Amino acid sequence: MNLQSEDFEPVWSAGFMSGTSIDAVDAALILTDGVEVLDFGPVAERKYTPGERNTLKQAIGEARAWNWAGPPPEQAFDAARAVLTATHADAWARLLENWDGPRPxxxxxHGQTVLHRAPGKARPGATLQVLDPGAMRAELGVPVAFDFRSNDVAHGGHGAPLAPAYHAALLRQLGAGQSAAVLNLGGVANITYRKRDGSLYAFDTGPANGPIDEWVEGHDAGTHDEGGRLAASGRVHEGALTQWMAHPWFDEPAPKSLDRFDFNASLARGLSLEDGAATLTAFSAEAVAHAIRGFDDTPSQIILCGGGRHNPQLVRELKQRCQCTIRTAEEVGWMGDSIEAQAFAFLAVRTLRRLPISWPGTTSVPEPMTGGELLP
Incomplete structure (x- = not known):
């Protein structure tokens, strides 16, 4: 994977991400030429209200019921688009509130993923992120890059993960010559693995926070396992864990991708609240460990980003099961809550300059692929 390109004048670019955990809109500003990251600007977060979160969850639920068969549930999608426009505008205002640098x-x-289907032998892949780019363009007052995944999927790729281009730029800043990995713990876990020779591979490893959050919320115990306390007080059912890890998806070759609901909280049905949380947490960690065992060499370090790194019990399980050095993004000087937002700021510049944003080793697309649409 080669990110090198002719020199471009760096620009300040903003990025926004609303992940499958549906907790907030993250926004970030970076200075980049689409190849290197020259500087970091402010970051911002706009938490969803319960009502906004329910609107987005309703759109996801109706999308899953629709599943690309028949008329799409546009009423639910329109409601989600309205929420996304308003919340992204709020995040934009917060991002620039104390910024005295150039206007982005x-x-x-990125928009909100409501449905994702990995390509299979009998059917092509498909992915859907809802947003209203015209309304976003009007609210932000700057050109907007969006729809980053469709071109990759249309050419046979998984359309995910897309952050590896940015991960590669960050890893280069840490130095070459060692294998290293970036693990993003969102609703789904995805890993970017840089080998000693500098080649890059990326794929979804399995579930991360999604089933845990769903389990806790389904028991009216909050929206997530705060501080990993439920999991820490429960017992891991190793038999169930072994059964879950026997799913054929884990034996599929990488690159590969998951929908947030391919593995869900129903796996833990019949367990107590605490044991279910403990076992689902261990499952997320064991899926990562399974992926690492398939690497040519053990990474010198795994750098954690995304919301899951705030779950001490998940981090403990990762350290125990992965048997390698695990550090948080903050320990290497990164902003762990904002890396995906920064990634889409980076990808926006690559879209502007028609540089590839996915590669055979990251999404299984046949050749390096450009992506994204630009509303100038």
Whole structure:
């Protein structure tokens, strides 16, 4: 994977991410030429209200019921688009509130994934992120890059993960010559693995926070396992864990991708609240460990980003099961809650300059692939 390109004048670019955990819109500003990251600007977070979160969850639920068969549930999608426009506008205002640098040249907006299907032998892949780019363009007042996944999927790729281009730029800043990995713990876990020779591979390893959050919320115990306390007080059912890890998806070759609901809280049905949380947490960690065992060499370090790194019990399980050095993004000087937002700021510039944003080793697309649409 080669990110090198002719020199471009760096620009300040904004990025926005609303992940499958549906907790907030993250926004970030970086200075980049689409190849290197030259500087970091402010970051911002706009938490969803319960009502906004329910609107987005309703759109996801109706999308899953629709599953690309028949008329799409546009009423639910329109309601979600309205929420996304308003919350992204709020995040934009917070991002620039105390910023005294140049106005961003453009913004990369991911939208909200409501449905994702990995390509299979008998059917092509498909992915859907809802947003209203015209309304976003009007609210932000700068060119907007969006729809980053469709071109990759249309050419046979998984359309995910897309952050590896940015991970590669960050890892280069840490130095070459060692294998290393970036593990993003969102609703789904995805890993970017840089080998000693500098080649890059990326794929979804399995579930991360998604089933845990769903389990806790389904028991009216909050929206997530705060501080990992439920899991820490429960017992891991190793038999169930072994059964879950026997799912054929784990034996599929990488690159590969998951929908947030391919593995869900129903796995733990019949367990107590605490034991279910403990076993689902261990499952997320064991899926990562399974992926690492398939690497040519053990990474010198795994750098954690995403919301899951705030779960001490998940981090403990990862350290125990992965048997390698695990550090948080903050320990290497990164902003762990904002890396995906920064990634879409980075990808926006690559979209502007028609540079590839996915590769055979990251999404299984046949050749390096450009992506994204630009609303100037």
């Amino acid at each position: 040249a453009l913004a990369g907006i």
